[in-house]
Amino acid sequence: MTQTMLLPVATTYDDRPSLVRRTLLDSAYSFTALLLAVPAFSLVVAGLAAGLGTLVVAGLGLAILLGTAYVARGFASVERIRLRSMHGVATPFPRYNRAEPEDGRVRQLLTPLRDVQSWLDILWCLLSLATGVFAFVLTVSWWATAGGGLTYWFWQRYIPYDPQDNVTLSGLIGLGEGRDAESVLLLGIGVVALLTLPLAVRLAAAASASVSRVLLCSRVEMVERLAESEGRRESAHRAEAASLRKLERDIHDGPQQRLIRLGMDLGRARSQVHEDPDRAAATLDAALDQARDAVEELRALSRGIAPPLLVDRGLAVALREMSDGQSFPVRLNASLPPRMDEALETVAYFVVSEALTNVAKHGGATQASVDVVVAGGWLTVVVEDDGRGGARVAPGHGLAGLQERLAGVGGALQVISPEGGPTRVIAEVPLT
Known part of the structure; x- marks a missing residue:
C-alpha cells in the first residue's frame, strides 16, 4: 500500500509563452482594456453620484451604493480573469465579507459597504479609464505605425500624388523627393516599430495591469500570506x-x-x-x-531534542553522528552549506531522527540511506530503508508530528511505503 501525504509539494516549471504569443496576449489585453474600462467607469461614477446625492432619502441612496458595489465587484472579477488569462499573472479572488448570523438586518444589508475590498474595486473602476486609454492608444499607435510603414510601398499607389503640390516626410528631412524615397523611409520606420512592438505593448499592458494588481490583488495576497503564516504558527x-x-x-x-x-x-x-x-x-x-x-x-x-552538536557544528555533523549511532548501517549523503537557518536545520534533524527511529523499532530493515540536499531553493530530505514497509501517518504518531513540524515552516511530507517495502520518507522545506 502506498500513501502519499497530505501537504502540497511546490513544483516549479517554465510556462512562459513565446515572444510572439506574449506580444499578441499583451496586445489583446491592451485592446480590451478600454472596452472594459468605459462601462465600468460610467456605471460606477453614475452609481456613486446617484447614491451620494440621494443619501438624504431614506434607504434609496444606500440601495444605489450597494448596487454600485456589486457592479464594481463584477467588473473587478472580469479584470482578474483578464489578468490571469492574458497578462499571465496569478490573480487570487478575494473572499468578500459575509454577514454574520448575529448581525442585525441593517448591518447584514450593509455588509458589502463595510468590506474594504469593495471600495478598492470601486476605486479601480474609477482609475481604469485612464490606464485603459493609455494602454489602448499606445498599442493601437504602435501596431498602426508598424503595419502602415511596412505596407506603405504597396498601397501608396492608390493615394493621389502631385510632385508639384505634395510635400513628403522624406523631402522635409532631406532624404529625397518622390514616392520611392517616401516608401523607403516609412519602411524603415515600420521595421523599427515592428522590432520595438513587443516592448511597447508590454509596457502598455504592464501600466494597465499594475494598477489592477495593486487594487484588486495586493490586499488579497496579503490576507492569504497572513492566513498562511498563522497556519504555520499553529x-x-x-x-x-x-x-x-x-x-x-x-x-x-x-x-x-x-x-x-x-x-x-x-x-x-x-x-x-x-x-x-x-x-x-x-x-x-x-x-x-x-x-x-x-x-x-x-x-x-x-535524539528527539535538538542536540548541542546540531547547534554548535551544524546539520551535516549532527546527522553524521546520528547515522553512526544506529544499530544498522546507514549511508549518509549530506550536500549542505556550512550553516542554514536554525529552524530548517532543526526540522531536518527531526525528520531524519524520527524516520530512523521508526526503522529501528518497526521497519525490520537491514540498512538505510539518508540523502539531504539543497537545490532549487528547497531543502530536501529523503530517508529510505529496505524494511517491511506499511508505514502510515496516523494521528498521535511520529510521522503525524513530522507533518505538523514541516507545516510550521511551510514544508511538505510524503511517505511511500507499500507492504513489503521499501519505505521512503521525503520531506521538502523552502529555504525562504
Missing part, C-alpha cells in the same frame, strides 16, 4: 505540544519506571547486605542493569 505550536506530550509519556513509561525500580533495588540491597551478602550482590547487579537501561533509554529520548 502547526508549529501543535507539533511542539505533541513532542512535549510524547517526551513526557516516554520518560514516564521508560526511564522513570526504571529509576523507581533502581531505587527499590538499592534499598533492598541495603537491607540484605548484612544478612545475605550474596543475595545483596545479585540485587546490586540487577540495579546496575536497570541503571544501564535507563541511560540507554535517556540517550534514545535525547
Whole structure:
C-alpha cells in the first residue's frame, strides 16, 4: 500500500509563452482594456453620484451604493480573469465579507459597504479609464505605425500624388523627393516599430495591469500570506505540544519506571547486605542493569531534542553522528552549506531522527540511506530503508508530528511505503 501525504509539494516549471504569443496576449489585453474600462467607469461614477446625492432619502441612496458595489465587484472579477488569462499573472479572488448570523438586518444589508475590498474595486473602476486609454492608444499607435510603414510601398499607389503640390516626410528631412524615397523611409520606420512592438505593448499592458494588481490583488495576497503564516504558527505550536506530550509519556513509561525500580533495588540491597551478602550482590547487579537501561533509554529520548552538536557544528555533523549511532548501517549523503537557518536545520534533524527511529523499532530493515540536499531553493530530505514497509501517518504518531513540524515552516511530507517495502520518507522545506 502506498500513501502519499497530505501537504502540497511546490513544483516549479517554465510556462512562459513565446515572444510572439506574449506580444499578441499583451496586445489583446491592451485592446480590451478600454472596452472594459468605459462601462465600468460610467456605471460606477453614475452609481456613486446617484447614491451620494440621494443619501438624504431614506434607504434609496444606500440601495444605489450597494448596487454600485456589486457592479464594481463584477467588473473587478472580469479584470482578474483578464489578468490571469492574458497578462499571465496569478490573480487570487478575494473572499468578500459575509454577514454574520448575529448581525442585525441593517448591518447584514450593509455588509458589502463595510468590506474594504469593495471600495478598492470601486476605486479601480474609477482609475481604469485612464490606464485603459493609455494602454489602448499606445498599442493601437504602435501596431498602426508598424503595419502602415511596412505596407506603405504597396498601397501608396492608390493615394493621389502631385510632385508639384505634395510635400513628403522624406523631402522635409532631406532624404529625397518622390514616392520611392517616401516608401523607403516609412519602411524603415515600420521595421523599427515592428522590432520595438513587443516592448511597447508590454509596457502598455504592464501600466494597465499594475494598477489592477495593486487594487484588486495586493490586499488579497496579503490576507492569504497572513492566513498562511498563522497556519504555520499553529502547526508549529501543535507539533511542539505533541513532542512535549510524547517526551513526557516516554520518560514516564521508560526511564522513570526504571529509576523507581533502581531505587527499590538499592534499598533492598541495603537491607540484605548484612544478612545475605550474596543475595545483596545479585540485587546490586540487577540495579546496575536497570541503571544501564535507563541511560540507554535517556540517550534514545535525547535524539528527539535538538542536540548541542546540531547547534554548535551544524546539520551535516549532527546527522553524521546520528547515522553512526544506529544499530544498522546507514549511508549518509549530506550536500549542505556550512550553516542554514536554525529552524530548517532543526526540522531536518527531526525528520531524519524520527524516520530512523521508526526503522529501528518497526521497519525490520537491514540498512538505510539518508540523502539531504539543497537545490532549487528547497531543502530536501529523503530517508529510505529496505524494511517491511506499511508505514502510515496516523494521528498521535511520529510521522503525524513530522507533518505538523514541516507545516510550521511551510514544508511538505510524503511517505511511500507499500507492504513489503521499501519505505521512503521525503520531506521538502523552502529555504525562504
